[in-house]
Amino acid sequence: MRGEMRHALLVAIVSAIVLAVAPALIGTYTLTLLVIYGILALSLGLIWGFGGILCFGQAAFFGLGAYTYAIAAINIGESTVPFLLGIAIPFLFAAALGAMMFYGRLSDVYLGVITLVVTLLFFRFMNSTAGPEYVIGTARLGGFNGIPGFQTLNVPGDPSGYIFGDAYYYLTAVALLIVYLLVRWLLASPFGRIAMAIRENELRVELLGYDARARKTLLFSIGGAIAGLAGTLYASWAEIVTPGMFSLGQSAEIIIWCIVGGLGTLVGPVIGAMILAYLKFALGQQSVIDNTLVLGAILILCVLLMPRGVVPTLGTELRRSFQRPQTGGTRRRPGASPAERAHV
C-alpha cells in the first residue's frame, strides 16, 4: 500500500512537471480545458474502471456542477460558496440516483440506460427553459442558449479578484493533481480495495458481510462529485453554461476518453481526454475533411486495434521491451491485481 502511494506520488510529480512545461507548447486557455476534461475523464475512470459501474450519464453530473455553479454565482456573487455547491449538489444527486439504482439491483446495461435517460431528462428539461418562468432566484435558466454572464471564480473572500488566464490554468492543473492523489489514496484504502473486489465478484463480497450496494452508491457519488468539480471549473472557464453539457454526445465523449486512454487505470482516461479533446480542437482548424468522420474513424480503430486503451497497451509494450527474461517467469499476470493496476 505504501509502495502504491509512493508510485502515485511519482506519477503526480512527473505530471506536475509536464503540466508546468505544457504552456510552452499549447496556449494555457486550451490547456485549461484539456485539464478540466482530464478531471472529468478521471471521474468516470474511477467508477467504471475500478468500480465496474458503466455510467452513460457522467455528463449529467458535469452539467449539474456547471449549472449549480452558474446559478449560485448569479445569486450569491462571491464564488466560494457556489464552487462548493458545484461539487456538493452533484455528489448528493449521484448519491440519490446511485441509491435508487444499486438498491434496485440494476445491473450492467440497464444501469447504463437509466443513467443515459436521466442525462436526456436534464438535457430536455434545460433545453426547454427558455421561457421567463424558469428562474432560480435571480438566475434565468435560459433554455438552449444557456446561462452567460455569471461571476467567474475569484480569490476566496475577494469578489473582484478574478482568477483567470495563466493563473486559472495552474489552479485547474493543481486541482487535477490533488484529485488524482486523493483518488489514488482512496483506491489504496480498504474502501478502494473492497470497491475493486465488488467489481470482481459482488456476491463474494456480500457473503463476507460487506454491503455492496452502499459502497457502490458511495463510489458513484464520489465520481459524481469529481465530475461536478470538472463542471464547476468548466463554467468558470467558458463563462457560459449550455444544455449541450448534458448532451448524449458529451456523455459518449467521456466514455470514449476512458476507452481510448485505457480502462482500469487513472492516468489513461486523463490522457485519453487530453489527446482527443486536443485532436478535436486541432481538427477544427482545417476543412479538408469532415471532422465528424475523422473522430468516428479514430474511435472504431481504437476499439478494434487497442481494446485495452493507449496507456495500458503502451505500458505492456514498454514493460516487455525492458523486461529481462529471468525476472519474467514468476511475476503474476500484468494488469491483473489491484497492486499491479496501481502502476499506471
Added chain:
Amino acid sequence: MSDSVVQTRGLTMRFGGVTAVDNVDFSLRRNELRCLIGPNGAGKSTFFKCITGMLKATSGEVWINGHETTTWDPHQVARLGVGIKTQVPSVLDGFTVRENVWLAAHRVTAADGVASRVAEAMERLAVSSLANSVVGSLSHGERQRVELSMILASRPWLVLLDEPAAGLTAAEIATLGEIVTDISRDAAVVIVEHDMQFIRSIAGLVTVFAQGRILMEDQVDKVMADARVREVYLGRKN
C-alpha cells in the same frame, strides 16, 4: 428449540408454477455438523440460498441465532457471523490469495490484527505458499481452499457450505474432510453435498430432501440403510 441457531418454519419457495422448497421446518443446534442430501432438483440448494439470503422465500420464516432473517440480504446474514461458500467457488479471480483472505479478515478484525489473522487462515488451509499468486491462475482445488480460507478468516460461528467436494480429486476430498472436521470444532456447519463418500467421512446428522420436502433426518448410517432414501436418491444416482 431454544438452542437452535438456525431454524426455518414452513419455508416455501416457488418459481412460477414450480415449488422448489415446500413447507420445510428445519432446525440446527449450536456446534452441530449437518449434511443436506438429496437428488438433483430436491430443493436442497434452493433451501440453502433461502437461508443465506441469496433468495427470498415465498413464504415461511428463517431464524438465525434469534434474528428473523427471512428478508435479509446476504451481507446482513454474513454479518451475524455466518461464513458462506457457494456452489461454484466464489473468489476474486483478479486478486492474489492474500488479498482475497485480507478482504475476509478486514471486516471482522482491528487493523493491527489483520495480517496475523490472514496468515493464520492461509496456514490452516495450506495456501500460504500461494499467498502472492493471482487466484484466477490456480487450480479448482486450490480455489476451493482459498474460499474456505476466506471463510475461516472471517471467524464464523456458523458455516454454510454448498457442495464443497464438487470437482475435487479423491485426495483433495480426504483433505477437505479433515478441514471440515477442524472447522466444526468451533462452529456449527451445514453442508449441502452429493458425494456420499465424503459425507460418510465426516459423519454427523443427515437431512434428506426429496421433491422440496424433508424426507427424513437421521445418522448417516441409518439414512444410507433406509429404503425410501435408496429409492429417491441412491436409486437414481445408481
Added chain:
Amino acid sequence: MDLAAIFAVEILYALASLVVISSGLAVVFGMMRVINLAHGEFMMVGGYATIVAVKSGINIYIAMLIVAPIVVGVLGVIVERLIIRRLYGRLVDTMLATWGLSLLLIGLASMIFGNTTTGISPPIPGFAIGRYQVNGYSFFIILAAVAILVAMFAVLAGTRAGLVARGAMQNPAMASALGYNPERVYMLTFFAGSALAGLAGGLFAPLLGLVPTIGSAYIAKAFITVISGGASVIAGLVSSAVLFGATSQIFTLATTPMVGEIALLLIAVVLLRLLPQGITSRFFRGAM
C-alpha cells in the same frame, strides 16, 4: 367525435412508428446482445437510398420497401464482417465501435449529400375524417408496423432459419454441433436487423426533412424502447412500444411535445427501476 378519431389515429401511429423505428435494433439486440448505436444512421442511409432511387426514376414503393432495406442490409453485412464480428460478447466495445460508425456515416453523408437534399413526398394523399384532415401515410406506417411484427413472428416461429437463429443465440455451441455455422447465423441476423433499419429509414423518408444528422432524433428512443422491452424480441418490442408510444403521445396531445418526451423518459426510469431486466422479464416470460 371526429377529433377523437383523429387523436386515436395519432396514438396508434405513435405506437406503430416506435415499432418501425426499433424493430431492427430489437432483432440485433435480442438475438445477438449487440447494441448498434449506428442504428439511427442506418435509418438515415435508408432514407437517402430511397430518395436517390426515387430521383432516378424508380417507383417509390419499390424504393422504400426493397431498395432501402437491401442497401442498408448490405451495408450491415459489411459492417458485421469488418467490425462487429471482432467484438462479439463485448457489449460495451460494440456500442463504442458502432458509435464511431455513426459519426463516420454522418461525416460521409454530409460530404456526399451536403445539407440540402430535396426530399420526396408521401405517395398517399391525406384524407378527411369528418371535418378533419388526416395523414393517409400514417395508416401506411401502421400497416407496415403490423406487417413487420407478423413477418418477424413468422420467421422466428415458423421457419427453420428462425429456429436455428434462436438456437444459435441461446447456445452457439449447440448450433454448431448441429452443423450450423454460428458465424453465418450472426451475419444473417445482422443483415436482417440492418435491413429493418433501412426499411424504417425508407418508410420515414417521405415524412422527414432528411439531413445527415437526422439519426440522432431516433436512436435514443429506439434504444430505450428496446432495452425496456427486455429479452424477448417481439413481445418486448410490442409491450414497450405500446407503453411509451401511448404515454408520450397522450401527454403530447394534452400538453406539449416537451412534456410528452419527459413523460416518456420518466416512465422509462420508473419502469427499469421496478423491472430491472425489462418488461418481458416479468410479463410474457418465455414469449418470443
Added chain:
Amino acid sequence: MINRRTFLASSAAVAGAGILGASAGRSLAADPIKLGSILDTSGAFDAYGKPMDMALRLAVDEINAAGGLLGRQVEIVAYDTQSDMALYTQYGQQLARVDKVDVVHGGILSASREAIRQTLRKSGVPYFYNVLYEGGVCDRNITVIGVTPSQQVEVLIPAAIKKWGKKIYVLAADYNYGQITARWIEKFAKDAGGEVVQTDFFPLDVADFGSTIAKIQGAAPDIVVPALVGGPHLSFFRQWAAAGMKSKIPMASTTIGIGNEHKVLTAEEGDGILVAYNYSPEIVSPANEAFLKAWTAKYGNTDQIHEIAVSHYQGIHVWAEAVRKAGDVGRDKLTGAIESGLSFEGPGGKVLIDPKTHHAVLDVHLMEMSGQKLKVLESFQQRQPSDTQGVCDLAANPDDNTQYEIKI
C-alpha cells in the same frame, strides 16, 4: 498544429502578428489584416455555416481583388466549431489571444454568440454577428447585420392577417429565438387586429408532428405561423402537406428558407408559404446581379446561397467600409466609423448601421415560396430594428453590455 493562415494565395509572408487594435495599424503596410472567422462548418448546424463560410471567402476575395484595405491584404483565420459550444469559447480565445486578429465575424446560434461576445469585448477585438436573431444585444463592441423580429414580423404578420384572417396558431422552436419571436408575433398580430389562439414550443430534435397537426385542426386557426429551426423541424412542413392540410390552412413562417429549407422541400410542399427576409436571389438590383455573378464564378452555381450567407457577406463588406472610413482597423476608430451613419449597398438592398444600437437598418422583402424559390411580393425599404432601439441606446450608455429581453 495544422494552421490555415495561408488561404489566400496573395498572403506571402506571415509576419509575427502585431499587437492588438490600434498598434496593428502602425505595423508594416505589407502585413495583412487578420479577419477571424468562427462558424459551424460541420455537425448539426453546418447547413447554416457552410454557405456562410463560402460567402465570407467570396467577400474577402472581392476586397483583396480591389486592392485590399488601407493598402493591406485581408487574411482569413478560420475555425470550424463543429456545432459544439465549448469550441466557440476555445476558438474565440484562440482568435483573440493567440492569432490576435483584427476583427471576428461569425457565430450562428445565439448561444454561440454569447459564448464569444464577452471574450472579444474584453480583448478589444471588434465583433460582427451577421445572423437573423431575436434582438436585444446592446454592446458597442458588436455590430449586428441580421434581421431582428420587429423588422421581419412587423412585415410578415400583418400581411398574412390581411390575406387570410385573424386567428393565428404559432409553432416555435423551444429556445430563446422561438420564445421571443413568439411574443413578437403575438404583439404584431394584436396590432393588426388579429389574435394568437395557441402557441406550441418544440424541442429542437422533435421530428414527428402528427399530434400537432391534429391539435391545430382542433383549434381551427386561419393561419399557422411556424418559427421552427433546424433539420428535424423541417419534417413539420412535409407532414403538414402529407396530411393534406396545405389547401386548408395557409402558413407564414419566420424561419423557413433561412437555411435553404425551400430547396429541401418539394415545390408542392413549399409553395404558398409566406416569408419575409432581407434577401432572395430573385431580387432585381445591380448589386444582387453582381453578387450572383461573382458567386457563380467562384462556386459554379448559386444553390447554396441563403439569407444568412448574404447577411454574412454584407457584414464583411460593412466592416470593410468601416475600415476604409476609419483609416484604421483598431477598435476605437472603427467604432467611430460604424457610428457615423455607415452604409453599404448589398445584394439585399441598402444596409445602414444604426449608431445607437449597432444594429442594421435593412430592406425587408415579403416573399412567397414558389417552385423552390422565394418570389418577392412586396419590398419594404429601410426597416428600423425598433425592438432593440426600444431598449438600447449606446450613445447614452456607451458601457452597456447586456442582451435585453424586450418587454412587449
